[in-house]
Amino acid sequence: xxxxxxxxxxxxxxxxxxxxxxxxxxxxxxxxxxxxxxxxxxxxxxxxxxxxxxxxxxxxxxxxxxxxxxxxxxxxxxxxxxxxxxxxxxxxxxxxxxxxxxxxxxxxxxxxxxxxxxxxxxxxxxxxxxxxxxxxxxxxxxxxxxxxxxxxxxxxxxxxxxxxxxxxxxxxxxxxxxxxxxxxxxxxxxxxxxxxxxxxxxxxxxxxxxxxxxxxxxxxxxxxxxxxx
Amino acid sequence: xxxxxxxxxxxxxxxxxxxxxxxxxxxxxxxxxxxxxxxxxxxxxxxxxxxxxxxxxxxxxxxxxxxxxxxxxxxxxxxxxxxxxxxxxxxxxxxxxxxxxxxxxxxxxxxxxxxxxxxxxxxxxxxxxxxxxxxxxxxxxxxxxxxxxxxxxxxxxxxxxxxxxxxxxxxxxxxxxxxxxxxxxxxxxxxxxxxxxxxxxxxxxxxxxxxxxxxxxxxxxxxxxxxxx
Numbered sequence: 215x216x217x218x219x220x221x222x223x224x225x226x227x228x229x230x231x232x233x234x235x236x237x238x239x240x241x242x243x244x245x246x247x248x249x250x251x252x253x254x255x256x257x258x259x260x261x262x263x264x265x266x267x268x269x270x271x272x273x274x275x276x277x278x279x280x281x282x283x284x285x286x287x288x289x290x291x292x293x294x295x296x297x298x299x300x301x302x303x304x305x306x307x308x309x310x311x312x313x314x315x316x317x318x319x320x321x322x323x324x325x326x327x328x329x330x331x332x333x334x335x336x337x338x339x340x341x342x343x344x345x346x347x348x349x350x351x352x353x354x355x356x357x358x359x360x361x362x363x364x365x366x367x368x369x370x371x372x373x374x375x376x377x378x379x380x381x382x383x384x385x386x387x388x389x390x391x392x393x394x395x396x397x398x399x400x401x402x403x404x405x406x407x408x409x410x411x412x413x414x415x416x417x418x419x420x421x422x423x424x425x426x427x428x429x430x431x432x433x434x435x436x437x438x439x440x441x442x443x
Numbered sequence: 444x445x446x447x448x449x450x451x452x453x454x455x456x457x458x459x460x461x462x463x464x465x466x467x468x469x470x471x472x473x474x475x476x477x478x479x480x481x482x483x484x485x486x487x488x489x490x491x492x493x494x495x496x497x498x499x500x501x502x503x504x505x506x507x508x509x510x511x512x513x514x515x516x517x518x519x520x521x522x523x524x525x526x527x528x529x530x531x532x533x534x535x536x537x538x539x540x541x542x543x544x545x546x547x548x549x550x551x552x553x554x555x556x557x558x559x560x561x562x563x564x565x566x567x568x569x570x571x572x573x574x575x576x577x578x579x580x581x582x583x584x585x586x587x588x589x590x591x592x593x594x595x596x597x598x599x600x601x602x603x604x605x606x607x608x609x610x611x612x613x614x615x616x617x618x619x620x621x622x623x624x625x626x627x628x629x630x631x632x633x634x635x636x637x638x639x640x641x642x643x644x645x646x647x648x649x650x651x652x653x654x655x656x657x658x659x660x661x662x663x664x665x666x667x668x669x670x671x672x
Contacts, residue, residue, distance in 0.1 A: 225539060225542060259583075259584075262582040262583055263583050265538060265579070265582075266579035266580075266582065266583050268536065269536050269537055269538040269575070269579070270534075270537070270538060270575050270576055270578075270579040271579075272534050272536065296642055296643060296646055300639050300642070303635070303639070305499075305501050305632070307497065307498050307501065308498055308499070309494060309498040309499060310454060313454060327640060332640060332641075332643070332644040333643070333644050333647035333648065334640050334643045334644055334647075335643065338639075338640070338643055340636055340639035340640045340643065341640070343632075343635070343636040343639065344633075344636040344637065344640065346498070346499050346632070346636075347499055347629055347632045347633045347636055349499075350494070350495035350498070350499040350500075350629060350632075351495075351625075351629055351633075353491040353494075353495065354488075354491055354492055354495050354625055354629075355488075355618075355621060355625070356621075356622055356625040356626060356629065358609040358612075358622060358626070359609075359625070359626055359629055359630055359633065362605055362609070363633075365602065365605055366602065366630070366633050366634050366637050367637050367641075369598040369601065369602050369634070370634055370637035370638040370640070370641045371637070371641040371644065371645070372598065373594065373595065373598050373638060373641070374638050374639075374640075374641025374642045374644070374645050375641070375645045376591055376594050377642065377645075378642060378645040378646050378649055379645075379649070380587040380588075380591070382649055382653075383587075389584075392584060392585075393585055393587060396580075396583055396584070396585040396588070397585060397587070397588055398639075398642070400576055400579060400580055400583075400585065400588055401588055401595070401638075402635055402638070403534070403572075403575070403576045403579075404573075404576045404580075404588065404592075404595050405595050405598070405599055405634070405638070406532070406572070406631055407569050407572040407573040407575075407576055408573065408595050408596050408599035408600070409599040409602060409603050409630075409631070409634075410529050410532070410567075410569035410572065410603075410627075411556060411561060411563050411567070411569045411570070411573065411599075411603075412561075412596075412599045412600040412602070412603025412604070413525055413529070413603045413606065413607060413627070414525060414561070414562070414563045414564065414567055414569065415561040415562050415563055415600065415603070416600070416603050416604045416606075416607040416608075417525055417607050418562035418563075419562065420607055420608070420611055424611075
C-alpha cells in the first residue's frame with residue numbers, strides 16, 4: 215500500500231509516519247519508483263506498536279527506537295531483553311545521585327533486595343530507581359509509604375512472576391521478546407490505571423462507612439460530591 | 444536564611460530555586476530589604492516536596508503547581524484531593540480517543556469496573572486511562588496481559604486499600620491531603636521499581652530452574668550473563 219493508505223488504515227497522519235521513518239522507528243517501505251514506496255501489513259503492525267509505546271507506555275522516542283532495534287535481534291535471550299524493556303520504562307529524570315543521602319538510600323535498597331532473597335544483578339538499574347524513591351520518601355513527610363515497603367514488594371513480585379511465566383509460556387524466542395517489551399511497558403500503565411480506580415473505590419467505601427451511608431453498587435452517591443476531575 | 448543558604452541546605456542551585464519561584468511552585472521569601480528575601484524551614488521542606496514530585500514522581504511543572512495549590516486549600520475533602528493527585532500522575536500523552544476502537548475499549552473498561560462492583564465516578568479520568576491501555580493492548584499482540592486483568596486488579600485494589608487506610612489514619616485534614624499526594628505519586632514510582640526488581644528475580648529463578656542450576660542467595664550467577672543495563 216502507499217503511504218496515504220497506510221495513514222488511513224492506521225489513523226496516523228502522513229507527516230507523523232514520515233517522522234517515524236526519519237527517526238528510524240519504522241522501516242522504509244519498498245521503493246517502487248522514485249519518491250514512491252510501498253508498505254505492507256508489517257508496517258501497519260509496527261505503527262500500532264509504536265503508538266502503544268509512545269502514547270500509552272509514555273516511552274520516549276529514543277527508548278522506543280532501542281526497544282524496536284532489540285525486537286529485531288535474534289541473539290538476545292529473554293532475560294537480556296528485560297534490560298532493554300526496563301530501560302524503556304525507566305524515568306528520564308532522577309534525583310542527584312551524588313550525595314551521601316542518596317548513597318544511604320541505595321544501601322537501604324540493596325539491603326531490602328537482599329533481605330527478601332531476591333536475585334538481582336548488583337548493577338541492575340531498578341536498584342537505583344528503588345533508591346531514588348527511598349531517598350525522596352526520606353526527605354518528605356510520608357513514613358507510611360516506607361513502613362509499607364513489604365506490602366508493595368509482595369504485590370509487585372507476585373505480579374512480576376505472572377508476567378515472567380507468561381513470557382516463558384510463549385516458548386518461541388522472538389515471541390517471548392515481544393511480550394517482555396509489551397508486558398513491561400503496558401503492564402505498568404495498566405497497573406497504574408487500576409490502582410487509581412482502586413483509590414476511588416476504597417475512598418468511597420471508607421467514606422460511606424464513616425458516614426454510615428448505604429452504597430449502591432455501580433453508581434457512586436452524588437450526595438457525597440466526590441471530585442474526580 | 445538567604446537564598447544562598449537555602450541552596451546550600453537543599454542541594455538545589457540558586458537559578459533552579461529562582462525558576463521555582465517564577466513558576467509559582469515556591470512561595471516568595473519575606474522581603475527584608477530591596478532584592479533581599481528571607482527563607483525559612485517551610486521553604487526547605489517545600490523544595491524537598493517539589494523535587495520528589497518532579498524528579499521521582501515524574502510530575503510536570505504545571506501538575507506540581509496544581510498539587511501544591513491544592514495542599515494549601517482547607518476546603519477540600521481527602522476524596523476530592525484524590526482528583527488532584529490523580530491528575531498529577533496521569534500521563535500527559537494519550538491515544539486518540541475519538542475513534543470507534545477507543546470507545547469500544549472505554550465500554551470494556553466501564554464493564555470491568557462495574558463487574559468488580561467498584562464505586563467509581565462515571566467521569567473519573569482513570570476510566571479513560573484504563574480504556575487507553577485496553578485499546579492499545581487490543582492493537583498489539585499481547586493477549587496475555589488482557590487475560591490477566593483480574594490479577595492486576597486484585598493487586599492494585601489491595602494496595603489502594605492500604606494506601607487509603609493510611610490516609611484516613613492520619614485524622615487531621617491537612618496531613619491527610621499531604622499523604623494523598625505523596626502516596627499517589629511516590630507510591631506509583633515505588634511499585635514500578637519493585638516490579639522491575641521482581642522481573643529480574645523471577646526471570647533468574649525460572650532460568651535457573653530451566654537449566655537445573657543452583658542459585659546462591661543474594662548474588663546472581665555471573666555465568667548466566669543477565670544483562671541489566
